Amino acid sequence: MEHADELLELLCENARYSTADLARFTGLSEATIEETIAELEAEGIIQGYTAVVDWDAVSDDRVQAHVELNVTLDRETSYRDVAERVAGFREVQGLRLVSGDYDFALEVEGENMREVSRFISDKVAPIPEITQTVTHYIMETYKQGGHRFDDGDDDDRLSVTP
Amino acid sequence: MTLEPSERVADVPPSGIRRFFELAEEMDDVISLGVGEPDFSAPWSAREAAITALERGQTSYTANRGKRKLREAIAADARRWNLEYDPDDEVLVTAGASEAIDLAFRALVDPGDTVAVAQPCYVSYTPGVTFSGGEVLDVPTRVEDEFILTPEALRAAGAESADLLVYCYPNNPTGATMDRSELAEVAAFCREHDVDVLSDEIYADLTYEGEHVSIAELDGMRERTIVFNGFSKAYAMTGLRLGYAMAPEEVIAAMNRVHQYTMLSAPTTAQHAGIEALRNCREDVEEMRSQYDRRRNFVLSRFEEMGIDCFEATGAFYVFPECPGDDAERFAEDLLEAESVAMVPGSAFGAGAEGHLRASYATGLEELREAMDRLERFVSST
Numbered sequence: 001m002e003h004a005d006e007l008l009e010l011l012c013e014n015a016r017y018s019t020a021d022l023a024r025f026t027g028l029s030e031a032t033i034e035e036t037i038a039e040l041e042a043e044g045i046i047q048g049y050t051a052v053v054d055w056d057a058v059s060d061d062r063v064q065a066h067v068e069l070n071v072t073l074d075r076e077t078s079y080r081d082v083a084e085r086v087a088g089f090r091e092v093q094g095l096r097l098v099s100g101d102y103d104f105a106l107e108v109e110g111e112n113m114r115e116v117s118r119f120i121s122d123k124v125a126p127i128p129e130i131t132q133t134v135t136h137y138i139m140e141t142y143k144q145g146g147h148r149f150d151d152g153d154d155d156d157r158l159s160v161t162p
Numbered sequence: 163m164t165l166e167p168s169e170r171v172a173d174v175p176p177s178g179i180r181r182f183f184e185l186a187e188e189m190d191d192v193i194s195l196g197v198g199e200p201d202f203s204a205p206w207s208a209r210e211a212a213i214t215a216l217e218r219g220q221t222s223y224t225a226n227r228g229k230r231k232l233r234e235a236i237a238a239d240a241r242r243w244n245l246e247y248d249p250d251d252e253v254l255v256t257a258g259a260s261e262a263i264d265l266a267f268r269a270l271v272d273p274g275d276t277v278a279v280a281q282p283c284y285v286s287y288t289p290g291v292t293f294s295g296g297e298v299l300d301v302p303t304r305v306e307d308e309f310i311l312t313p314e315a316l317r318a319a320g321a322e323s324a325d326l327l328v329y330c331y332p333n334n335p336t337g338a339t340m341d342r343s344e345l346a347e348v349a350a351f352c353r354e355h356d357v358d359v360l361s362d363e364i365y366a367d368l369t370y371e372g373e374h375v376s377i378a379e380l381d382g383m384r385e386r387t388i389v390f391n392g393f394s395k396a397y398a399m400t401g402l403r404l405g406y407a408m409a410p411e412e413v414i415a416a417m418n419r420v421h422q423y424t425m426l427s428a429p430t431t432a433q434h435a436g437i438e439a440l441r442n443c444r445e446d447v448e449e450m451r452s453q454y455d456r457r458r459n460f461v462l463s464r465f466e467e468m469g470i471d472c473f474e475a476t477g478a479f480y481v482f483p484e485c486p487g488d489d490a491e492r493f494a495e496d497l498l499e500a501e502s503v504a505m506v507p508g509s510a511f512g513a514g515a516e517g518h519l520r521a522s523y524a525t526g527l528e529e530l531r532e533a534m535d536r537l538e539r540f541v542s543s544t
Contacts, residue, residue, distance in 0.1 A: 010456075014527075021531065024463035025456040160196035160333075160504055161184040162285040 001036050003028055008040070012146065015049040052145045062109065063137060064093075065116050069104035069124070070132040084127050091119045102134070113137060141144070163506065175287045178510035182417075185495065188506045193533040195521040196504040198334060198373070200398035200479070204435065205446035208397065209217070211438035212431045220430060226422040228255025229433045235440035236406050243366065244379045253413040254418055255428045255436075259364045259392035259405030261418070263328070264290050266360050266388050266407065269416040270326060271296035276385035278321040279458075280311045281512035282328035282336060282482075287328050288512065292326070293469045299324055302514030308473045309338035309482065309514070313351040322355045330362035332369055332477025335511045335520035337458075339477035342375045349380045359387040363476040367447055370455045374477075378408075385410055393432075395478070396447050397439045402432035454479050457523040457530055464534040468541055482508065485517050486541050494519060496544075501536035 006026055010017055023030045040046045055062045071082050079097055086106065087095045094107035106124070110116035117135070125133050141149055179196075186192050203209070227233060233249035240247055247253055256262040263286065271277060271293035279287045280301045283475065291298045301319040303309045311329055327348075331340045340348075352359055359377055366374040378387040392405025405428075407417060458481065465472045465483050472483035487493035490507040497503050508515030523530060 022458045025527075027459050027463075100294050149428065155201065157190055157197050157199060157201070158183065159186040159194040160179055160506060161198040162177060162510075 001039055003032065003036055003038060004045070006090050007033065007036055008045070010044070011037075011049075052147045054141065054149050056141070057150050061111055063111070063113050063116050065108045065110075065120075065138060067106040067108055067120060067124070067138045068102040068132075068134040068136075069106055069130055071129045073129065077129055082127065085127055086124060089119070089123060091116070091123075102132075108135075170293060170295070174292050177285050179285060179506060182494065182504070182506060182510070183250075185498060189498065189502055192498070192502045193525070193526060193529050193536070194504040195523070195530075196506045197522050197524055199400040199524060200395065200450065201524045201526060202398040202450050204393075204397055204399045204402065205439060205443040206216050207442055207446075208399070212435040215431055215434035217253075220434065222430065224255075224427045224430050224433055226418055226427055227253065229426055229430075229437065232437050232440075233406075234534075235437055236408070239440050240389075240408060243374060243376045245376055245408065247408040248401055248411070252408055252414055254407045254414050254421065255433065256392075256405050256407065256421065257403040257425055257428045258394060258400075259362065259407075260286055261388045261403075261425060261428075262390050262392075262405050262407040263360065263362060264293075265417040265420050266390075266413075267291055267294040267296065268420045269413065270358070275325045276323060278316065278319065278324035278327045278357070279512070280315075280327070280446040281335075282309070282508060282518075283328075283512055283514035284334050285511065291328075297499040300513040301327075302337075302512075304514060305473065305518070309333060309336040310340050310344050311348055312344070313347050316348070316351050321351075321357065324357050326360060327352060327357050327420075328360040328362065330364070332365035332374070333480075334365065334478055335480050335506070335508065335515065336482040336518075337475025337478050337480040338473075338482075339369055339371070340375070341372060342380075345375055345377045346380055348464065349377055349383050352386065352452055353382050355474055357386075357442070359383065360390065361387055362390045364390060364392050365395050366391060368451055368454060368479060369477045370451075370458060371476040388413060393436050393439055395487070396450070397436075397443060398450065399432070399435065399439070402435055403429055404432040404436050412448070454523065457525075457527060460530060461521060461523050461534065464538070468534075468538050470541070479522055481521050481523065482515075482518050483521060485519050487544065490517055490519055497540050498535065501540045503533050503536050503540070 002026055019033050022033045057120050091108050093109050096105045098105045108116055120133055120135055172479040191482055232255055233253040236253050237247050239248040267290045271294040275296045276299050277296045278301050288298050294455040301315055301321055303311055303315055349378045361377050376389055378384050378389050388407055388409040390407050393399040461481055470483045470486055472481055475481045485493050494507045505521050508518035
């Protein structure tokens with residue numbers, strides 16, 4: 001899979017590029033493109049494809065929060081065990097173990113703030129290993145997945161120049 | 163008439179691009195492949211350096227030759243192309259490479275001198291020579307040679323008697339590049355016939371196959387060559403107006419004499435951006451280069467699929483296809499009218515360009531794709 005890096009870069013930029021266009025960009029054959037992507041999927045390197053959505057532009061109802069979680073571990077319980085319990089909830093969009101002042105960084109999504117608060121207090125906080133939660137509601141997104149939101153992207157160049 | 167323009171100026175026609183620009187400007191929803199500048203913005207850290215300089219109140223003139231730190235960074239950067247210039251005496255920072263080229267004409271050309279201009283080329287060389295009172299000798303390059311400059315083309319034009327030769331590789335408008343052996347033949351011609359060289363290398367960093375080579379690196383050429391480069395293309399800094407020339411001390415001194423009485427110094431804010439660009443923005447340049455390369459592959463593939471003949475341009479951000487119609491100017495106008503896609507007829511870029519179109523791929527992939535779809539529709543309907 002010698003072209004994997006280039007293809008991954010292109011797919012991260014736009015997962016909807018057609019096989020034909022990917023072939024044109026890279027100079028590879030369509031068959032090679034298909035093969036490589038199939039391998040990347042089979043090996044779990046590509047975990048899925050998703051859209052980068054500015055939900056604020058769709059409705060005001062959806063709420064996202066970034067939640068800090070602190071945990072205590074014991075001989076029987078590892079980070080992974082805690083992660084398994086937390087990640088299972090439908091509300092949880094992202095979960096990462098991080099260095100620094102807290103252990104897990106959690107991304108949660110819900111219909112409104114009450115729903116998200118209730119989810120944290122009723123489902124997450126009671127997990128025995130979790131000692132502390134701090135919830136930060138997302139107020140505005142400026143950039144996500146490499147895409148700038150509200151980027152006017154006005155091309156103010158003259159239309160024809162030497 | 164009062165305030166009558168000089169004959170020298172009156173004799174120079176307006177740029178051939180001008181009329182086409184006016185047509186395109188009148189229309190909405192134009193996808194332009196006619197733009198000769200990057201669609202990217204300058205790297206953020208370069209812009210940030212400019213902002214910081216302004217915040218600190220650094221708004222005075224600089225030394226005529228440009229800030230020393232910038233000249234040092236330019237000289238250090240030139241070593242990538244095996245060029246050694248002394249930042250004190252052999253580097254001149256200018257308001258864009260265009261100013262540097264104009265300075266060279268004014269510093270070197272006497273009335274009646276002959277300047278051979280390899281064409282097709284950027285639109286300002288011929289007027290620049292004329293403004294300096296020189297005689298232009300057109301040296302058309304050929305599509306059969308993929309628009310590189312050859313000794314045969316030079317001889318066919320009678321360039322043996324020229325005092326100066328000016329060319330640009332990687333080339334605007336063709337996207338052609340020249341490798342070491344091809345340049346060596348031109349160098350041999352210039353040494354044999356005592357022709358000095360103005361080498362416009364503004365697109366040097368946008369080379370997609372192999373490495374850029376400067377003719378100044380070749381045997382016996384340093385002393386007869388002025389190298390021009392700048393920040394407009396590779397660093398996407400066109401509007402900041404920053405370029406430079408590198409040449410032996412005496413030439414730089416002569417150019418600086420004109421520069422000090424006209425421009426004084428290149429824009430100070432831009433010079434701060436330039437220092438940062440050279441020191442810390444290689445990765446940004448590389449990223450832009452790889453984006454251009456991708457687009458180049460895309461456009462060339464689509465042309466091939468449409469049956470449009472186009473040699474494989476390997477530099478700058480232009481491809482130079484043969485016009486599918488008989489008359490390139492007519493074709494470009496009809497395409498603009500019917501599909502709102504702007505491509506510039508080759509004839510705007512001088513001799514040897516007839517029957518071709520310049521397509522710039524300094525445009526986002528989405529727009530390029532739409533432009534190619536429209537072009538395909540237009541070509542198949544005519």
